[in-house]
Amino acid sequence: MTTAIEHHPSDETVFSYAAGALPAALALVVGCHLQYCRRCRALATKGEELGGSLLAGLEAKPLSAGRRESVMAMLDRPVAATATPEVPAANPGQLPSLLRKLVGHDSYDALAWKSIVPGVKRIDLQCGEGEAMLLRIGAGKKMPVHSHGGQEMTLILSGGYRDLIGQFNAGDFADLDGSIAHQPVADADEDCICLAGLDGPLKFKGLIARVLQPFFGI
Amino acid sequence: MADDAGNVERNGAFWAECMLKVAENRDKDSFMLLFDHFSPRVNAYLLGQGAAAAMAEDLTQEALLALWNKAHLYNREKAAVSTWLFRVARNLWIDRLRRQRGIAYESDENLVEAAASEPTLDADGERLLAVIAQLPRNQAQVVYKSYYEGKSHSEIALEAGMPLGSVKSSLRLAIRALRRHFGEAQ
Numbered sequence: 295m296t297t298a299i300e301h302h303p304s305d306e307t308v309f310s311y312a313a314g315a316l317p318a319a320l321a322l323v324v325g326c327h328l329q330y331c332r333r334c335r336a337l338a339t340k341g342e343e344l345g346g347s348l349l350a351g352l353e354a355k356p357l358s359a360g361r362r363e364s365v366m367a368m369l370d371r372p373v374a375a376t377a378t379p380e381v382p383a384a385n386p387g388q389l390p391s392l393l394r395k396l397v398g399h400d401s402y403d404a405l406a407w408k409s410i411v412p413g414v415k416r417i418d419l420q421c422g423e424g425e426a427m428l429l430r431i432g433a434g435k436k437m438p439v440h441s442h443g444g445q446e447m448t449l450i451l452s453g454g455y456r457d458l459i460g461q462f463n464a465g466d467f468a469d470l471d472g473s474i475a476h477q478p479v480a481d482a483d484e485d486c487i488c489l490a491g492l493d494g495p496l497k498f499k500g501l502i503a504r505v506l507q508p509f510f511g512i
Numbered sequence: 513m514a515d516d517a518g519n520v521e522r523n524g525a526f527w528a529e530c531m532l533k534v535a536e537n538r539d540k541d542s543f544m545l546l547f548d549h550f551s552p553r554v555n556a557y558l559l560g561q562g563a564a565a566a567m568a569e570d571l572t573q574e575a576l577l578a579l580w581n582k583a584h585l586y587n588r589e590k591a592a593v594s595t596w597l598f599r600v601a602r603n604l605w606i607d608r609l610r611r612q613r614g615i616a617y618e619s620d621e622n623l624v625e626a627a628a629s630e631p632t633l634d635a636d637g638e639r640l641l642a643v644i645a646q647l648p649r650n651q652a653q654v655v656y657k658s659y660y661e662g663k664s665h666s667e668i669a670l671e672a673g674m675p676l677g678s679v680k681s682s683l684r685l686a687i688r689a690l691r692r693h694f695g696e697a698q
Binding site for chain 2: 310314315318339347351352361362421445493
């Protein structure tokens with residue numbers, strides 16, 4: 295990273311990620327931010343340490359008879375070699391590896407962008423819980439003003455934008471709740487590519503109030 | 513913190529030692545000590561997340577076998593055994609039952625490598641639990657629902673009839689208390 299990351303997910307967002315408690319769309323955005331951000335990785339590790347402590351403190355629920363023996367019998371089985379870990383770090387202009395796995399490309403230009411309003415293109419990502427999408431705002435273009443009934447999380451992948459909160463550059467994370475209406479304006483010199491996740495009412499369909507945004511098509 | 517020979521206290525350092533023996537010598541006795549201690553707890557975690565009994569046991573078995581097969585990736589400077597198992601169990605659960613969420617986490621190998629650089633104190637776990645025990649009820653509840661039930665902020669808000677903002681601020685205050693603890697512990 296040449297520029298420091300200035301905007302991070304809230305502590306509670308990172309801890310819920312560590313707990314495995316974020317809907318998939320939001321977890322994807324946080325997971326990708328972690329690939330850019332050492333600070334948030336360290337915080338997520340703290341959240342996982344808490345998870346480990348809580349697990350260790352749980353009241354034991356023994357496995358049924360026979361499980362122990364069958365596990366012992368499996369210890370001598372040969373194991374497939376473990377792949378060498380990939381380097382998780384991500385750089386601006388390069389897809390984070392989690393996203394690369396999901397879309398199957400490592401270049402933004404190779405993706406099938408669809409125009410939604412003049413100057414703004416989108417790709418829907420299949421994630422099952424909530425809604426995740428890639429957005430590409432043309433250089434110098436404005437997003438329509440929008441807010442969201444639930445949580446909206448955005449990670450800048452490439453380029454930058456400015457809104458009422460401030461300037462956002464690659465690696466920066468906008469952790470918004472429904473109360474904020476914003477209108478990002480992409481930097482003049484290059485397209486701004488973002489990963490956005492919306493908290494979806496998948497499990498409680500219709501119960502969570504949210505502002506339907508024609509621009510998001512939801 | 514070792515007592516007399518033959519009566520060693522089974523704390524974080526002890527379990528890390530067992531992992532080392534598994535990694536270096538494929539020591540089955542050490543592995544079975546780990547298995548007997550942690551499998552009922554991993555099982556309890558998965559049952560709490562809503563896994564059916566047979567599924568919880570299958571995943572527990574898988575998590576413990578991952579510990580046997582990937583022990584060489586374990587680094588005691590970076591994580592307690594309980595933290596390592598928590599990650600493995602969380603990822604297995606997310607991958608298997610809530611397949612969609614599996615897109616958002618690194619593989620176990622990467623998680624080990626990506627851990628923060630600050631070493632975890634072996635005996636830290638109990639102190640963390642003490643911090644949780646002292647939290648106000650609503651804060652402890654939000655932590656509980658996040659970790660044991662895997663509920664999102666919105667789900668907790670809906671279930672508890674709380675505004676989303678209150679769920680978040682409760683969790684934020686709980687984390688602040690924990691961070692104070694981390695700050696003191698380092």
